[in-house]
Amino acid sequence: MSVTKEQVLEALKAVSLPGGDPVTRDLVRALAAESGVVRFILEGAPESELTAMRPALEAAVRALPGVETVTVMIPAGPPKGMGSGPQIGGHPKPQPAGPQPVPGVRHIIAVGSGKGGVGKSTVSSNLAVALAREGKRVGLLDADIYGPSQPRMMGTYQRPASPDGHTILPLRAHGVTLMSIGLMLKEDEAVIWRGPMLMGALQQMLGQVRWDEYGPLDVLIIDLPPGTGDIQLSLCQKTQLDGAIIVSTPQDVALLDAKKALDMFRRLGTPIMGLIENMSTYVCPNCGHEEHLFGHGGVEAEAARLGLPYLGALPLALDVRVAGDAGNPIATTDSPAAEPYRKIAQELIAVRVV
Numbered sequence: 001m002s003v004t005k006e007q008v009l010e011a012l013k014a015v016s017l018p019g020g021d022p023v024t025r026d027l028v029r030a031l032a033a034e035s036g037v038v039r040f041i042l043e044g045a046p047e048s049e050l051t052a053m054r055p056a057l058e059a060a061v062r063a064l065p066g067v068e069t070v071t072v073m074i075p076a077g078p079p080k081g082m083g084s085g086p087q088i089g090g091h092p093k094p095q096p097a098g099p100q101p102v103p104g105v106r107h108i109i110a111v112g113s114g115k116g117g118v119g120k121s122t123v124s125s126n127l128a129v130a131l132a133r134e135g136k137r138v139g140l141l142d143a144d145i146y147g148p149s150q151p152r153m154m155g156t157y158q159r160p161a162s163p164d165g166h167t168i169l170p171l172r173a174h175g176v177t178l179m180s181i182g183l184m185l186k187e188d189e190a191v192i193w194r195g196p197m198l199m200g201a202l203q204q205m206l207g208q209v210r211w212d213e214y215g216p217l218d219v220l221i222i223d224l225p226p227g228t229g230d231i232q233l234s235l236c237q238k239t240q241l242d243g244a245i246i247v248s249t250p251q252d253v254a255l256l257d258a259k260k261a262l263d264m265f266r267r268l269g270t271p272i273m274g275l276i277e278n279m280s281t282y283v284c285p286n287c288g289h290e291e292h293l294f295g296h297g298g299v300e301a302e303a304a305r306l307g308l309p310y311l312g313a314l315p316l317a318l319d320v321r322v323a324g325d326a327g328n329p330i331a332t333t334d335s336p337a338a339e340p341y342r343k344i345a346q347e348l349i350a351v352r353v354v
Contacts, residue, residue, distance in 0.1 A: 003066040005033045008040075011060045017053055030322040032285075032335065036068035039333065041322050043075050050074045071333065075326040088184050092200040092234075095207075099240040104212025105139065107219040107354050109273060110235060110244040112265070114257025116147075116226035119278040120247045122324055123314065123341075124223035125153040127245075129331035130338070130345035131219060132175035136354055139170070139177040139211050139220040143231055145198050146191055148182030150223060155327020159183055160209075168209045174332050177217065179209045195230040202234055219354040227257075228264040236268035242353065243273035245311065250277055250298040258299070262306070273311075273353055275303045276344065280313035311344050 008031060013023045022028050022042070027050070031040040038061050042050045054072050061070045102108060111127070113120040121144065128140040142150035151157055154173040160183055161169045170179045181191065181201060193201070211217055225231055235241070244265045248258035258275070265272060277299035283290050293316060303310035314320075319337045323330040331341045348354050 002036055003033050003038065003064050005031055007064055008033050008038055008061055011064055012057055015053075015056050015060050017056070022053065022057060030319055032319060034336070036066055037071075037334070038067055038069065039071040039073070039335070041073050041075065041326055043326075047074060073323070073326040073328050088181055088201050088204055092196065092203045095203070095238065099236075099238060101240045102206050102211060102220060104210070105217045105220045107242045108222065108239065109219060109353070110222045110224050110232075110241055110270070111247060112224040112232065112244055112261050113226050113247045114228070114259065114261040115254060118226075118247050118249045118254055118258075119314070120226065121149045121153060121223050122320060122329075123245075123247050123276060123278060124221055125150060125324065126320075126329045126331040126338075126341040127345060128176045128221045129174050129329045130341040131221075131348070131354060133331065133342070134345050134349060136218040136345075136349070137177075137215050138175070139179075139217045141205055141209075141220060141222045142178075142180030142182060143202060143205070143222050143235070144225040145181055145193070145201055145231065146225060148180045148185075150178060150180045151182040152187075152327060153324045153329060154178055157183065157187075166208060168204070169213055170209050170211065172214055173327075174329065177211060177214055179205050179211075181205070198230050199234040202231055203238070206239060228260055232264060233268070236265070236270050241270050243271040245273050245276060247276045247278050248299050249279045249294045250292070250296050251294045252298070254294075255298050255302055259302070262308075272308050273348070274309035275299050276311045277313040279316040282316040285318065311347060312340055314340050 009023055012028060013021045015021055027042055027044045029041040029043055051074060058070050058072055061067055111120055111124045128138045132138045140150060142148045156171050156173045158171055160171060170177045246258055246261055248254045279294050280296055281290055282293050300310045317337045320330045330338045
């Protein structure tokens with residue numbers, strides 16, 4: 001007999017804690033119970049307090065009949081004091097003409113979009129994790145200089161070290177080798193740079209990072225900023241890309257900008273590996289009703305019109321958002337919300353893209 005969410009909530013209410021039970025205090029978020037697998041987020045209190053109560057809550061849920069696995073996630077916050085290490089920024093240095101390979105990296109895939117807010121960074125982090133879970137050695141470069149989000153989504157904030165003041169040692173999270181300018185800054189610190197500084201930072205993160213620190217990479221996923229600006233132009237002209245994946249939501253206004261991104265990559269000679277429709281559908285967790293909040297099928301139709309691969313549709317799901325905010329991408333789990341990312345990763349592997 002499978003456990004229900006109501007049974008889990010009752011078990012959590014029965015746990016006596018200073019200040020009251022976690023359900024009454026509204027500390028339990030995104031609770032899911034399916035086929036013996038229970039998972040939820042603890043948030044809304046200091047991290048030390050949440051960490052202290054987690055063992056008792058896990059034990060209470062694990063004691064319920066039918067429970068096989070319990071996962072309790074606590075959103076991580078950045079540590080105080082970022083420490084010292086290599087500095088990022090400055091004008092780009094001269095390099096050989098034409099696109100160059102990145103040492104220690106076999107394939108490079110850029111994930112782009114024509115506009116912000118379509119979930120490109122969420123797709124990048126989950127795709128990287130999904131590929132790693134399929135046995136690939138994966139790197140993730142957060143190239144969104146003005147709005148780096150991968151440290152939060154991947155749950156790591158340690159400042160990268162440098163053995164010689166020049167080489168940058170990337171971090172490791174969820175089986176993925178990670179680098180982001182967000183790791184060099186305080187979380188609320190703005191980057192106020194002109195184009196040359198952006199291109200210099202990108203050059204450093206590609207050329208000075210020891211991407212093979214944990215072994216040569218099969219693929220490096222580059223999470224691009226939205227739009228068609230300096231970063232995209234510099235990347236396509238200076239780096240040997242295997243191709244780009246375009247993420248868009250189904251509505252017309254997002255597709256208009258996605259078409260501009262497609263045109264940019266075409267002009268720069270970068271192959272399009274496929275299109276992904278994000279936020280394609282929403283299923284109510286309470287009643288199961290499915291709704292297409294942003295329309296449906298627009299990206300697939302555009303891919304067919306252009307003769308480009310359609311990699312699939314991703315749902316608009318609370319679990320995905322909460323997992324990303326907690327620093328544990330949904331692709332790290334075996335939940336239904338992780339399945340679309342796993343299928344896209346498997347398709348990329350099947351067609352020998354990675």
